[in-house]
Amino acid sequence: MAAVRTGSEIALNRFAVVIVLIVTLIFLAPIYWITSTAFKPRNLATTIPPTVVFEPEISPFVKLFTKRAQLRSAPTPEEYAAAPWWERLVFDGGEKVVRSGKGEVQLSGYPSRFMNSLIVAITSTVLAVGMGTFTAYGFSRFKVKGEQDLLFFILSTRMLPPVVVAIPMFLMYRAVGLNDTHWGLIILYTAFNLSFSVWLMKGFIDEIPKEYEEAALVDGYTRMEAFFKIVLPEAATGIAATAVFCFITAWNEYAFALIMTNRRAQTAPPFIPSQVGSGLPDWTVIAAGTFLFLLPVAIFTFLLRNHLLRGMSFGAIRK
Amino acid sequence: MAHIQLKNITKKFGAHTALKGLDLEIQDGEFFVLLGQTGAGKTTTLRLISGLETPTEGDILIDGVDVGPWGAAERDVALVLQQYSLYPRYTVRENLEFPLKAKIRRLERAEIDERVNRVAKTLRIEHLLDRKTDRLSGGEMQRVSIGRAIVRKPRVFLMDEPLSALDAKLREALRTELKNLQVNLGATFLFVTHDQIEAMSMGDKIGVLNEGHLVQVGTPNEIYNNPLNTFVARSVGSPPMNLIEGELRSGKAVMTQKNFELPFTGATGTSAAEGDRPLVFGIRPEDLHLEAGAPVEAKVHDVENHGVEKILTLRVGDIMLRATVPARTDVALEDAVRFAWNPNKVVLFDRASGVSLRHAG
Ligand SMILES: Nc1ncnc2c1ncn2[C@@H]1O[C@H](COP(=O)(O)OP(=O)(O)O)[C@@H](O)[C@H]1O
Numbered sequence: 172m173a174a175v176r177t178g179s180e181i182a183l184n185r186f187a188v189v190i191v192l193i194v195t196l197i198f199l200a201p202i203y204w205i206t207s208t209a210f211k212p213r214n215l216a217t218t219i220p221p222t223v224v225f226e227p228e229i230s231p232f233v234k235l236f237t238k239r240a241q242l243r244s245a246p247t248p249e250e251y252a253a254a255p256w257w258e259r260l261v262f263d264g265g266e267k268v269v270r271s272g273k274g275e276v277q278l279s280g281y282p283s284r285f286m287n288s289l290i291v292a293i294t295s296t297v298l299a300v301g302m303g304t305f306t307a308y309g310f311s312r313f314k315v316k317g318e319q320d321l322l323f324f325i326l327s328t329r330m331l332p333p334v335v336v337a338i339p340m341f342l343m344y345r346a347v348g349l350n351d352t353h354w355g356l357i358i359l360y361t362a363f364n365l366s367f368s369v370w371l372m373k374g375f376i377d378e379i380p381k382e383y384e385e386a387a388l389v390d391g392y393t394r395m396e397a398f399f400k401i402v403l404p405e406a407a408t409g410i411a412a413t414a415v416f417c418f419i420t421a422w423n424e425y426a427f428a429l430i431m432t433n434r435r436a437q438t439a440p441p442f443i444p445s446q447v448g449s450g451l452p453d454w455t456v457i458a459a460g461t462f463l464f465l466l467p468v469a470i471f472t473f474l475l476r477n478h479l480l481r482g483m484s485f486g487a488i489r490k
Numbered sequence: 491m492a493h494i495q496l497k498n499i500t501k502k503f504g505a506h507t508a509l510k511g512l513d514l515e516i517q518d519g520e521f522f523v524l525l526g527q528t529g530a531g532k533t534t535t536l537r538l539i540s541g542l543e544t545p546t547e548g549d550i551l552i553d554g555v556d557v558g559p560w561g562a563a564e565r566d567v568a569l570v571l572q573q574y575s576l577y578p579r580y581t582v583r584e585n586l587e588f589p590l591k592a593k594i595r596r597l598e599r600a601e602i603d604e605r606v607n608r609v610a611k612t613l614r615i616e617h618l619l620d621r622k623t624d625r626l627s628g629g630e631m632q633r634v635s636i637g638r639a640i641v642r643k644p645r646v647f648l649m650d651e652p653l654s655a656l657d658a659k660l661r662e663a664l665r666t667e668l669k670n671l672q673v674n675l676g677a678t679f680l681f682v683t684h685d686q687i688e689a690m691s692m693g694d695k696i697g698v699l700n701e702g703h704l705v706q707v708g709t710p711n712e713i714y715n716n717p718l719n720t721f722v723a724r725s726v727g728s729p730p731m732n733l734i735e736g737e738l739r740s741g742k743a744v745m746t747q748k749n750f751e752l753p754f755t756g757a758t759g760t761s762a763a764e765g766d767r768p769l770v771f772g773i774r775p776e777d778l779h780l781e782a783g784a785p786v787e788a789k790v791h792d793v794e795n796h797g798v799e800k801i802l803t804l805r806v807g808d809i810m811l812r813a814t815v816p817a818r819t820d821v822a823l824e825d826a827v828r829f830a831w832n833p834n835k836v837v838l839f840d841r842a843s844g845v846s847l848r849h850a851g
Pocket residue numbers: 503506507508526527528529530531532533534535
C-alpha cells in the first residue's frame with residue numbers, strides 16, 4: 172500500500188528496525204562464537220579477551236573426523252614429508268592420526284553420530300508429519316466421537332516434562348531390547364512430535380475448504396485420491412512448517428538420547444559434549460562439531476523459509 | 491440425461507431438521523429451479539442428490555434406479571457451487587481436465603483434449619486455458635466452473651447459486667447464457683437460488699422451498715399468477731404481491747380496517763368466501779391502476795423511477811400498497827390519487843392458514 176507516512180510513523184518504523192537489529196544480534200552472537208571458534212588455531216580458542224582477528228584454520232575439522240593419539244616423539248622429517256596435508260595439521264598440533272594395521276585412517280566417533288542424528292531425525296520427522304497429517308485430516312473432515320477429548324488427550328502427552336518418564340522408559344526399552352537402537356529413538360521422537368504435528372496440521376487442514384475435495388468426489392475420484400491430489404498440495408505450507416518444527420525437536424533432543432543410547436545409535440547432541448571430557452578439551456574441535464551440527468537445520472529451514480513465514484501464522488493468514 | 495425423483499426425503503442434522511418429507515420430480519431435459527431463502531434446505535437437497543450426504547429417510551431415484559447405496563463418484567452428477575469449485579493451483583485447462591482424468595472414466599488423451607477444447611469454445615474461455623484460476627475474474631471463474639461440469643456430460647447438472655457472487659450485469663448475462671446452454675445440451679438442470687428473478691426467468695418449473703418444506707411446484711406462470719399461499723405470493727414478483735386483510739360482502743371486498751372497499755366480481759372459487767370469513771386479498775402491483783373516477787383515494791407515499799415504469803407506494807390509512815404504473819404517469823409525493831384493481835386478478839387467501847382458496851378448492 173502506498174499510504175502517505177507521517178513523521179511519527181517513520182520514527183516508529185526506525186525504532187522497530189533498531190529493535191529487530193538488536194534482537195537479531197543477540198540471536199546471532201552464539202552462532203558467530205561457534206563458527207569463529209571452529210576455524211581458530213587451538214591456542215587462540217580460549218584467550219581473554221576473545222581473539223577476533225585470526226588466520227582461519229581447517230585443522231579443527233580434520234581433528235573432528237579422525238581418531239587421534241598423543242605424539243610420544245616428534246615425527247621424523249621423512250614421516251612428515253610423506254604425510255598428506257591434513258595429517259601434517261594433526262602433527263602440528265602435537266598429535267598423530269591413528270591408523271589400523273593395514274594403514275587405514277581410523278575415523279573418530281563423530282561421522283557415525285552425525286549419520287545417526289540424520290537417520291533418527293529424518294525418519295521420525297517423516298513418520299510424525301505423515302501420521303499427523305492423516306490423523307488431522309480425520310479429525311478435520313469426519314465426525315469423530317469425543318473429538319475434543321481425544322485432541323486434548325493427544326496434546327496432554329506434551330504436558331509432562333520428558334525427564335519424568337525417562338527412567339521408566341529406559342527400563343522398558345531395556346526389557347524389549349530397544350536400548351541403543353535407531354528405532355528406539357525414532358519411536359520416542361515420533362511419539363513426542365506426533366501431538367504437535369496433529370494439532371498444527373489440523374489447523375492447516377481446517378483452512379482448506381472441504382468443497383475442493385467434495386468437487387473431486389462428485390467428479391469421480393475416491394476420497395483417497397482426492398486427499399492425495401487436492402488436500403496434500405493445498406496443505407504443503409503447513410506440512411513444511413510442521414516438518415521443520417519436528418525436525419528441529421528431534422535433531423536437538425539431548426536428554427533421551429543421552430539416556431537411551433551410548434554407542435551404536437548415539438546421536439550427535441550427547442556425543443559432542445562427551446568429547447570435552449577425554450583428555451584436555453580441544454574447544455576448536457567441539458566448536459567444529461557443533462558448527463557442522465547446525466548446518467542441516469539451517470539448510471532445511473532456509474529451503475523452506477517461504478513456507479515457514481506463512482506457516483508460522485498457523486494458518487491465520489492464508490492468502 | 492436423466493429423470494430425478496426424490497421420495498419423502500427427510501434430512502436431520504442432529505436435532506435440527508433441514509428437510510422434511512420432500513417429494514420432488516424433475517423430468518428429463520427440464521430446467522428445474524428450487525427457490526428458497528438462506529437456510530431453506532436448498533444446498534442440502536443438492537448434496538443429497540449428489541451423494542455427499544445421505545438422507546435420514548426417503549429414497550432418491552435417478553432414471554428410476556434407487557441410488558441410495560451409490561457413492562458420489564458413481565452417481566455421475568455434476569455440481570457447480572457459488573465458489574470454491576476450482577483448484578487454485580491448477581490452470582483452467584487442468585481444472586477442465588480434472589474430472590475427465592478420474593479412473594472411473596478411462597478416457598484417451600485425444601478424447602480429453604477434444605472435449606476440453608470444445609467446451610472452452612462453447613463457453614468462450616479458450617484464451618484463458620493456460621491461466622491459473624486464481625487469476626480469473628468472478629465471471630470467468632463461474633464460466634470455468636460450468637465448463638468443468640459440462641465436459642463430463644453428466645446425467646444431471648446441480649447448480650448451487652452459481653451466479654449469486656457475481657455483480658448484477660454479469661449475473662444477467664450468464665443467466666441467459668446458462669439457459670441457452672441448457673436448451674442446446676438438452677440437459678437436466680436442478681438450479682438452486684434465493685433470487686426470484688433468476689427463478690422466474692430461467693426455470694421451466696419452480697419449486698418453492700420454505701424451511702425444509704416444498705410449498706409449491708409449478709411453471710413460473712402458475713407460481714406467479716396462482717400462488718398456493720401467502721408465502722409463495724410474497725416470494726415471487728418484484729415488488730411482491732400486495733396482501734390486504736379483509737372480508738367479502740355482497741360483491742365488495744371490504745378491507746378490515748374499514749377504510750376502503752373495492753368492487754369484487756372475480757370468481758372466488760368457493761362460495762364459502764362470502765360473509766364473515768377472514769380473508770387476505772392478494773393483488774399484483776401491475777394489477778392496481780390509477781384512474782380519475784376510481785373507488786379509493788390514496789396518498790402517494792413514495793415514487794421509484796425504473797425507466798419504463800414507475801413503482802408507486804400508495805398509502806390508504808395505515809396500509810401501504812405498491813403499484814406499477816407507466817413511466818409517463820405524472821405524480822408527486824403526497825399527491826392524492828384514486829386507484830382501482832383488476833378484480834379478475836385478485837387471489838383470495840384464507841387468513842388463518844394463508845392458503846389460496848383456489849387451491850383449497
Ligand atoms: N452439516 C450440517 N450440520 C448441521 N446443520 C446443517 C448442516 N448443513 C446444513 N445445516 C442446516 O440445515 C439447514 C439448511 O441448510 P442449507 O441446505 O445449507 O440451506 P440453503 O442452502 O437453502 O441456504 C440450515 O438450517 C443449516 O443450518
